[in-house]
Amino acid sequence: MKAGIERALHTAWSKKGGFSLAMWPLSKLYGAIVDHRKAGFLRHPDRIHHDTLPVVVVGNIYVGGTGKTPVVIALVEALQARGWQPGVISRGYGARPSDKPRAGRGTLDPALFGDEPALVAAHTGAPVCVHPDRQAAIRRLRRQYPQVDVVISDDGLQHLALGRDLEIIVQDGRGVGNGRLLPAGPLREPATRLETVDFIINNLLPGEAPPPSLGLARVLNMSMEPARVEHLASGESLSWREWLSKHGQRPCAAAAAIGRPQRFFDMLRHHGLTLAHTLALPDHYDYEQSPFEPLQAESILITPKDAVKCRKFGDARLYCVHPAPSFSDPAWFDHAHEMLKAISSLKLASTHAEELNSEF
Template sequence: MKKTLARWAVDVWYKDAFLGILLLPFAYIFSDIVRFRRYLYRCGVLKSHTLPVLVIVVGNITVGGTGKTPLIIWLAELLKNSGYKPGIISRGYGGQSDAWPQIVNENSDASKIGDEALLIAKQTGLPVVVSPSRVDAAKKLLDKFDCNVVLSDDGLQHYKLNRDIEIAVIDGEQRFGNGYCLPAGPLREPISRLSSVDFIVVNGNKYEDNEFSMQLVGDTVINLSTGELKPLQEFRGIACHALAGIGNPERFFKLLESAGLLFTTHSFPDHHPFSRNDIEFGDNKPVLMTEKDAVKCTGFNGENHWYVPVKAVPESAFGQQLLDLLLTIQAQRI
């Protein structure tokens, strides 16, 4: 049912303009509520919390994945290599923990704390704390770990937490769909919201002068059972299965296609809780998946299951401008 609704929503938001128009009255109500809520935070009616350290929020204005998680991992490495001590907070989307906030490590259960948070913890080795309240997550992070920069995975609309820098990530292929707010379109906030962020990063090719491009690259595969690493090219000419439970599965399939692979596609909703039946197809063909999906399949995978790790590669000017802005903000606080 969830899979069917997700496909219907994608059709309405990105393909069938007529259905979106029918839902426009609800979209206008939604956007007015969003604007009014933000106004209440700006004028102090709704209270925001300011942390004693720098806060960088990486989010988007559309529903679904845009490539935030790979960018968070890249940013964490950039900050660490530049002398900062970053920690990461996240909502822990999809996590079913009985208590929040939760500290995440590479041995955490994805079903409890969410797939993205587990992937970030595995990739960065940095402190990660998750909670539906990012303020609570940040407080626990700073209480338990020595951090001087907090990276918030998503949370652009979580105004209860004040931020020093906002980074909006856009899917370069889908952009803003029909340009309408929910439920008529995919927008969480009107497109005009982008005029107030500090950086706009496009996952793919940029369209505007104020945007920075970012590419996701991956040319290796890793076996879930053995940890064996192979070049992706070794799977050329072999019939495979490819599965993805991410915001834009087509992006993963196009990566495999560009490498010359032949495969049958299997799409799932973002954050899908995988089971053995989802990744077994009655044959022994190789099954390729994203790393985000792989963290939820350990324990019931076979030796024919592989994942394709990807890395974010933003244009060089983005990293330098971000570090310059951080230094400026720090100087203003002294």
């Protein structure tokens, strides 16, 4: 039901039709609220927390999933390879509420951290801290993991109290939709927001055209390709080609509880798999009970985001497809690295200057 409503909304938001026109007055009210909030922070810059470490925000302005988490994972791993020790903060959507931030690394319980933070921690080994108050999350992260020297915020673009040094927007082929703010359109902020960020990453399906570029941001395209497949029950891991050769001729199904499940199904089909059944579940589905029983298939392929919640079922049919992002401009990691080095040096110099001034 929820997934059907979401599909209908996104279809309506792709054009300036009757629904969008009817919602236009509410959209103007929403825009006024957004402007008022921003003006409040401009008048009171002391309300913005600027950390002494570089802070990178990976977010979007299009409501719903656009593929931020694969970018966060890729960025964390790229920075680790270049000598950084990143830590990740997140709101922890879907996690059990807590007054205090939760921090951890390695294998984390998605019920306590949220499925996406648990996935980031499992893939990268980086420390993760979750809390709606991003400043509190940074403080806890740094206190528990003092070796962290750069903070990556998974989402938080609209969290105005969070000071940031680099902004990365991830969008898919829908771009800005009909260009209107919620609820007349899909945007949390005006489309002009794209003109003020550092990087724009277009998460595209094979053959999909990128949206028009805005502003001076470094723009690149990303596509997801299946890299390896893990059997959840045994832990056996095969490359995609090996798995396809071994299992691809048998009846296969796929299930996904992500922002756009069809993207996962299309990726599998594009890379050679025939699917007998597909199961699209709501984003952040809780998996309190297994939804896989009705599927008549020898193999059921799921996403890594779903796998962190599905190991408990012990279903021998479940395989996790680990996709790898491919970027049209891989040098963007080097560019981000150099920018962060410069930012880190400036912050360090500023901190030293403040310490010296406090002595006199």
